Amino acid sequence: MKVIFGTDAIKYPLTGIGRYAYELANRLSVSTDISELFFLNGRKLTQQLPSARETGSSTEGLKQYIKKSRLASETYRLTAPWLKTHVLRKHKDTIYHGPNFYLPPKVDRCVVTFHDLSVFTLPECHPPERVRYMRKELLQTVKRAQIFITDSDFTRKELINYFCLPEDRVFTAKLACSGEFRPYGENQISAVLNKYQLCFKRYSLFTGSIEPRKNIGTLLDAYERLPLPIRQHIPLVISGFKGWSSELLHRRFAKGEREGWLYYLGFTPAADLPALYAGAVSFLFPSLYEGFGLPVLEAMATGTPVVCSNSSSLPEVAGESALMCDAMDVDTLTNLIRKSLEDTSWQTLASECGQVHASQFSWERCAIETIAAYKQVE
Structure with a gap:
C-alpha cells in the first residue's frame, strides 16, 4: 500500500487538527501495512516526517490577509487544490489522504477526514468568511472522496445523515493523546x-x-x-x-x-x-x-x-x-x-x-483504524 498524507494542518499554532495530523503521520510512518509513505505540504512532496513548529512564520500575515479578503480567499480556493492535483496525478497508484477536510480535484484514490460539520450545522460559531470558504470546498470534497474518516461515532452518524452517504464509506478512527499526558507529582x-x-x-x-x-x-x-x-x-x-x-x-x-x-x-x-x-x-x-x-x-x-x-x-x-x-x-x-x-x-x-x-484511546489504534479505511479504497 502506497500512501500520500497531507500535512498542511501541521503548522503554528498547532490546533487539535494539526496535532491529529502530526500524531497520525508519525504512526503511519512505522506501519508495516504501508510500503511507501509520502507527505504533501502545499505542492511539496517529501518522505521526511513533518515537524510541529512552536512559532509562526513570516508568511502568517499573508495567510491572514487571504482568509479575510473575499477575492483572495476565492482565488486561493480555486487554484491551491489544482497545484496538489498536478503533483498527485504523477502517483496514480497511491492513496491520497487529506486529514483536514479538503481534497483536490481529479484524484482517483482518495480518503478524507471530516472532523465535524459545524460550518453546516452551527455556522454562527464561525466567521462568515470561513463558513463561505469551507462550505464551498467541503461540498466538492464530498463529491470527490471515495472513503470518509471521522474522529468520533457522533460525527460519523452526523456525516452519514447530513449528506446521505452509504454507511460502508464512512469509518471512525478515534483520536488519542500522546504519552506526555499522564499524572505528574x-x-x-x-x-x-x-x-x-x-x-x-x-x-x-x-x-x-x-x-x-x-x-x-x-x-x-x-x-x-x-x-x-x-x-x-x-x-x-x-x-x-x-x-x-x-x-x-x-x-x-x-x-x-x-x-x-x-x-x-x-x-x-x-x-x-x-x-x-x-x-x-x-x-x-x-x-x-x-x-x-x-x-x-x-x-x-x-x-x-x-x-x-x-x-x-x-x-x-x-x-x-x-x-x-x-x-x-x-x-x-x-x-x-x-x-x-x-x-x-x-x-x-x-x-x-x-x-x-x-487509556482506551491510543494513536496506534487510530492508525490501525485509519489503515482499515485505506483498505476500502478501490
Whole structure:
C-alpha cells in the first residue's frame, strides 16, 4: 500500500487538527501495512516526517490577509487544490489522504477526514468568511472522496445523515493523546507552574481557542457565581490562542484578572500543556460543539477531573468519568464546578476512572483504524 498524507494542518499554532495530523503521520510512518509513505505540504512532496513548529512564520500575515479578503480567499480556493492535483496525478497508484477536510480535484484514490460539520450545522460559531470558504470546498470534497474518516461515532452518524452517504464509506478512527499526558507529582512540574505563577492543584483550567464555539462566556458566567473567596483561592486559568469575535471575552478576562480570580495565559507551548493539565484541580470545558473534544481526553489522561457539556461528541469522549450538563445551563454548571473544586472523594474517583477511560484511546489504534479505511479504497 502506497500512501500520500497531507500535512498542511501541521503548522503554528498547532490546533487539535494539526496535532491529529502530526500524531497520525508519525504512526503511519512505522506501519508495516504501508510500503511507501509520502507527505504533501502545499505542492511539496517529501518522505521526511513533518515537524510541529512552536512559532509562526513570516508568511502568517499573508495567510491572514487571504482568509479575510473575499477575492483572495476565492482565488486561493480555486487554484491551491489544482497545484496538489498536478503533483498527485504523477502517483496514480497511491492513496491520497487529506486529514483536514479538503481534497483536490481529479484524484482517483482518495480518503478524507471530516472532523465535524459545524460550518453546516452551527455556522454562527464561525466567521462568515470561513463558513463561505469551507462550505464551498467541503461540498466538492464530498463529491470527490471515495472513503470518509471521522474522529468520533457522533460525527460519523452526523456525516452519514447530513449528506446521505452509504454507511460502508464512512469509518471512525478515534483520536488519542500522546504519552506526555499522564499524572505528574508537584515536584515534577514545578518549573512549568512557576513559569505561569500557578500553584499545584490550586487552579481550574480551560484550554482551547478563544472563540464562540467554545462557550467561554457561559463558563465565565458560571465561575462568577461562585463566592469570591472560592474564586480567589482557586482561580480559573484560561489557555488558548486568540480566535475570532473574542474582544468582549478578553475584556472579561482583564476584569477577572483585576479581581484576582482569573489568569489568561494566551497561547501556551505544547510542551507546557501536560503540566498545566496535571497541575489543575479540575478541567472545565462547556463547549457548544465538538467533533471529538481532545482536551477532555488529555485532561483525563493526566488524572485531572473533568466538567464538560453533554453536547455532540463529548459524552462519547468523556465516558462516565466527567460531570456533564447542558452547555447553556449556567446554574447547573456552577454547581458542578463547585463540586469539582471541593468534593475530594469525587475528585479521587474521577481521577482514577478518567485515567482508565483515557487509556482506551491510543494513536496506534487510530492508525490501525485509519489503515482499515485505506483498505476500502478501490
